Amino acid sequence: MTESVNRPQRAAFADRTSIVGIGESEYTRWGGIKDRSEYQLCLEAITRAAADAGIDVKDIDGFCSYGYERHEPVQVQVALGIPEMRFSNLVWGAGGGACAGAVMNAALAVHAGICKYVVVYRSICQGQYERYGHYRERPAGGQYMAPFGLMSPAQMVALTFRRHMHVYGSTAEQLSHVALACREHALRNPRAVRYGQPLTLEQHRSARVIADPFRLHDCCLETDGACALIVTSNERARDGRAPPVRILAAAQASNKGWGLGPMGSHNMPIEDYPSVNSKALARALFDMAGIAPKDIDCAQIYDAFTGIVIMALEDFGICAPGEGGPFVAAGNLLWPHGKLPSNTSGGLLSEGYVHGLNLVTEGVRQMRGTSTSQVADARTCLVTSGGAQAHKSALILAN
Amino acid sequence: MSGNYLPDGVPSPHPTQDDYPFWDYCKEHELRIQQCAACNTFRHPPRPVCGECGHFTWNWTAVSGLGTVFSYTIINHSVHPALKESLPYNVAVVLLDGVGDVRLVSNVIDAAPEQMRIGLPVELVWQDLPDGMALPRFRKGGAA
Numbered sequence: 230m231t232e233s234v235n236r237p238q239r240a241a242f243a244d245r246t247s248i249v250g251i252g253e254s255e256y257t258r259w260g261g262i263k264d265r266s267e268y269q270l271c272l273e274a275i276t277r278a279a280a281d282a283g284i285d286v287k288d289i290d291g292f293c294s295y296g297y298e299r300h301e302p303v304q305v306q307v308a309l310g311i312p313e314m315r316f317s318n319l320v321w322g323a324g325g326g327a328c329a330g331a332v333m334n335a336a337l338a339v340h341a342g343i344c345k346y347v348v349v350y351r352s353i354c355q356g357q358y359e360r361y362g363h364y365r366e367r368p369a370g371g372q373y374m375a376p377f378g379l380m381s382p383a384q385m386v387a388l389t390f391r392r393h394m395h396v397y398g399s400t401a402e403q404l405s406h407v408a409l410a411c412r413e414h415a416l417r418n419p420r421a422v423r424y425g426q427p428l429t430l431e432q433h434r435s436a437r438v439i440a441d442p443f444r445l446h447d448c449c450l451e452t453d454g455a456c457a458l459i460v461t462s463n464e465r466a467r468d469g470r471a472p473p474v475r476i477l478a479a480a481q482a483s484n485k486g487w488g489l490g491p492m493g494s495h496n497m498p499i500e501d502y503p504s505v506n507s508k509a510l511a512r513a514l515f516d517m518a519g520i521a522p523k524d525i526d527c528a529q530i531y532d533a534f535t536g537i538v539i540m541a542l543e544d545f546g547i548c549a550p551g552e553g554g555p556f557v558a559a560g561n562l563l564w565p566h567g568k569l570p571s572n573t574s575g576g577l578l579s580e581g582y583v584h585g586l587n588l589v590t591e592g593v594r595q596m597r598g599t600s601t602s603q604v605a606d607a608r609t610c611l612v613t614s615g616g617a618q619a620h621k622s623a624l625i626l627a628n
Numbered sequence: 629m630s631g632n633y634l635p636d637g638v639p640s641p642h643p644t645q646d647d648y649p650f651w652d653y654c655k656e657h658e659l660r661i662q663q664c665a666a667c668n669t670f671r672h673p674p675r676p677v678c679g680e681c682g683h684f685t686w687n688w689t690a691v692s693g694l695g696t697v698f699s700y701t702i703i704n705h706s707v708h709p710a711l712k713e714s715l716p717y718n719v720a721v722v723l724l725d726g727v728g729d730v731r732l733v734s735n736v737i738d739a740a741p742e743q744m745r746i747g748l749p750v751e752l753v754w755q756d757l758p759d760g761m762a763l764p765r766f767r768k769g770g771a772a
């Protein structure tokens with residue numbers, strides 16, 4: 230495989246910016262928030278993030294989001310009375326694959342000297358708008374899927390993981406260990422939608438099939454909620470209210486030939502098909518951070534579907550190809566004794582689905598030492614973004 | 629009732645300026661894949677330039693219609709109202725013979741869930757939609 234000519238060796242903004250504030254609404258099952266609009270939740274999350282950072286919300290001068298975010302920066306700006314917007318950015322792509330990319334763009338805007346404080350936000354009320362598990366018209370590539378009944382992200386990723394089972398011998402049984410680890414962590418997190426709802430292996434394995442090999446608990450929640458975080462320079466971060474969390478590395482990538490990947494015609498390269506298209510991303514990320522996969526202390530791995538986690542562990546070099554299934558089956562995602570405690574808030578499977586941004590806020594908590602499943606002495610956290618969307622992104626946070 | 633693998637209410641293809649010849653050939657029950665006129669590389673879905681050599685010229689090359697199941701899923705949960713009575717149904721990614729690594733997302737219309745497997749040989753069948761479109765689907769083929 231040829232190396233990208235643009236391979237970002239030690240990109241100039243490596244370890245120059247920090248996350249200094251996080252804010253969230255409550256998370257509920259879709260339809261659970263009826264008293265306030267999705268727009269209001271967005272504004273509440275941003276207000277809380279600014280308060281957490283110890284800044285006036287009017288100090289925010291840049292705005293980044295991704296996916297299907299509905300509340301554009303000028304609407305946010307006018308509502309919050311922010312005097313001047315200097316940077317606005319929405320990462321391309323239909324899904325959560327762009328989430329860490331939005332954080333990357335915030336870091337770039339700060340590092341370039343354009344902005345002092347950039348907010349990254351995502352507000353998503355699946356009860357007020359559409360449920361992500363339902364059919365939606367996909368103008369790009371949709372005519373190669375929907376007429377054949379391929380309509381939801383669960384179905385799209387089921388195809389890539391079925392191939393992974395064929396190539397590597399991974400099993401549907403291994404998937405249950407991803408779901409159970411997330412649920413165990415959610416039981417310790419009062420914010421989690423699945424708080425107080427234990428899940429057993431037997432319940433997982435007897436639940437109804439959604440898209441074989443994925444059963445009900447292999448598929449993420451559909452959630453109402455909002456999340457925001459504030460990025461600033463490492464210098465300004467020292468004056469903040471909370472301990473700064475350094476953005477050691479941030480990257481976006483897609484490999485050759487992927488196009489829309491699983492959200493399109495499924496013509497990605499044959500050797501790469503049973504993956505989450507994050508091998509080039511992982512190279513860029515670890516090159517930028519100057520550390521290796523073995524140096525990662527905990528992870529928040531995009532878990533829209535359990536199979537993604539197994540394939541991501543392999544793409545990011547935590548496991549060799551084909552070893553992701555045995556790795557999760559050995560309990561290695563579990564706090565506190567697993568080799569890589571992951572999705573320590575419960576993840577998208579059991580905390581809530583805020584399109585991946587709640588994985589970043591949990592990564593920040595781990596680096597602050599305030600997670601409800603705190604990994605002892607954690608110095609680094611990998612946060613990955615993206616499931617069915619081909620375009621992927623990721624962060625390495627540090628304290 | 630059309631007798632098709634999936635019912636009539638399922639969304640039909642909406643051809644674009646870039647891919648209407650593919651679908652026009654489908655209406656004629658011809659499966660043709662875009663092939664670079666300069667370096668002969670096949671590509672799908674249709675797009676205006678060859679990613680290998682950069683040429684903007686192409687041909688529509690007829691294919692045999694034989695292939696194998698590259699991956700599949702059995703869907704037991706409907707996400708569209710038209711499919712509620714069609715469960716379970718399969719979705720297959722079919723690797724076509726003779727056109728490089730080009731695959732089609734489709735269905736194997738005569739395979740029970742327990743008969744689906746990666747490597748299953750399949751052959752093309754056409755199913756006409758009420759709006760005049762036709763979809764390339766597959767049935768179990770000979771030995772492979």
Ligand SMILES: [Zn+2]
Pocket residue numbers: 664665666667668669678679680681682683
């Ligand atoms: Zn060519």
